[in-house]
Amino acid sequence: MTQKPAIPVTILTGFLGAGKTTLLNHMLKDIPEKNIAVIINEFGDTSIDSLLVVPTREEIIEINSGCICCNVRGDLLKILNNLTEKEEKINRIVIETTGLANPAPVIQTFLMDEKTANSFEIDSVITLVDANYIWQHLQAEEPQQQIAFADILLVNKMDLITKDEKTALEQQLLKMNPHAQRIYTSFANVAIQDLIGKKTFDLANLLKIDANLLLDIHHHHDNQVSSFVFRDERPLDIAKVNKWFAYLVQFNGENLYRYKGVLHIKQSEKRVVFQGVHMLFAGTEGHVWEDHEKRESELVFIGKQLNYQELARGFQYCLA
Numbered sequence: 001m002t003q004k005p006a007i008p009v010t011i012l013t014g015f016l017g018a019g020k021t022t023l024l025n026h027m028l029k030d031i032p033e034k035n036i037a038v039i040i041n042e043f044g045d046t047s048i049d050s051l052l053v054v055p056t057r058e059e060i061i062e063i064n065s066g067c068i069c070c071n072v073r074g075d076l077l078k079i080l081n082n083l084t085e086k087e088e089k090i091n092r093i094v095i096e097t098t099g100l101a102n103p104a105p106v107i108q109t110f111l112m113d114e115k116t117a118n119s120f121e122i123d124s125v126i127t128l129v130d131a132n133y134i135w136q137h138l139q140a141e142e143p144q145q146q147i148a149f150a151d152i153l154l155v156n157k158m159d160l161i162t163k164d165e166k167t168a169l170e171q172q173l174l175k176m177n178p179h180a181q182r183i184y185t186s187f188a189n190v191a192i193q194d195l196i197g198k199k200t201f202d203l204a205n206l207l208k209i210d211a212n213l214l215l216d217i218h219h220h221h222d223n224q225v226s227s228f229v230f231r232d233e234r235p236l237d238i239a240k241v242n243k244w245f246a247y248l249v250q251f252n253g254e255n256l257y258r259y260k261g262v263l264h265i266k267q268s269e270k271r272v273v274f275q276g277v278h279m280l281f282a283g284t285e286g287h288v289w290e291d292h293e294k295r296e297s298e299l300v301f302i303g304k305q306l307n308y309q310e311l312a313r314g315f316q317y318c319l320a
């Protein structure tokens with residue numbers, strides 16, 4: 001029996017809010033290959049990311065029962081197995097990990113078991129770096145691992161930093177990972193040929209960074225980081241929402257790594273997509289609610305030492 005060619009895999013990683021979904025949307029628009037499978041893993045019980053991915057012909061598979069690098073590796077393996085058994089050949093898999101994932105266990109998944117190792121081939125591990133907030137994030141463990149394991153570093157949000165800040169950042173990244181290719185972008189705007197089919201993944205190099213990569217190490221998250229999801233079918237008042245966010249950002253912006261959601265606003269027939277990373281937030285109009293869609297607001301907060309009661313009260317306050 002002839003061996004089927006291995007399916008190339010692109011792993012997208014990077015801290016919360018760095019621009020992974022923005023990049024994924026570009027990739028799905030520009031990628032020349034057909035039959036791409038996209039696997040999105042979210043931190044917390046929500047599927048907001050898959051709502052934010054612009055609808056395409058691709059199959060989108062969500063894993064939102066936990067973090068891909070910890071307890072859902074079994075789910076990932078099952079999904080991969082199912083993909084290999086599909087009649088129509090999958091030409092590429094793109095995995096967007098949560099912003100809190102250590103990429104090592106995800107990489108391991110493709111190397112450990114023989115069947116998976118023969119069926120898939122990691123093309124590249126692309127790590128997005130938030131040029132604006134990276135210094136703050138480097139205090140946490142995950143962004144350091146994400147940068148160390150990258151073979152392509154996409155330094156994003158260049159529109160938000162100065163030339164001098166860029167020089168300092170370049171030096172820091174070079175110290176942390178001298179081997180990765182570097183691409184500097186705003187809104188993850190990059191030519192698709194610079195990202196896929198490059199075969200930049202280099203196991204030998206990674207083993208120099210982490211000799212234990214192929215051992216079954218367990219990863220622990222910072223347990224001060226939590227995520228809360230709020231949902232309500234009752235419409236919200238946009239003025240109250242803006243007031244609440246202005247307050248949250250002013251008093252808790254530092255600890256609020258990421259907040260995002262799709263809102264059902266009383267004054268609008270359209271969905272309002274809300275996005276925030278620390279102090280920067282924006283709401284934009286999405287598409288008109290369709291008849292089959294449940295009009296509901298869903299909002300997720302991910303951050304350090306978040307107070308659930310306080311957030312719940314704020315969300316209730318926004319009801320129209």
Ligand SMILES: Nc1nc2c(ncn2[C@@H]2O[C@H](COP(=O)(O)OP(=O)(O)OP(=O)(O)O)[C@@H](O)[C@H]2O)c(=O)[nH]1
Pocket residue numbers: 014015016017018019020021022023049098099128156157158159160185186187188258260275276277282
């Ligand atoms: N100013 C600026 N904003 C950006 C840039 N890239 C992305 N954003 C915004 O940053 C926010 C987060 O972008 P996402 O692409 O959702 O980030 P992510 O890494 O997928 O976020 P998580 O999946 O929550 O970890 C969104 O509001 C984007 O519009 C950029 O280069 N410059």
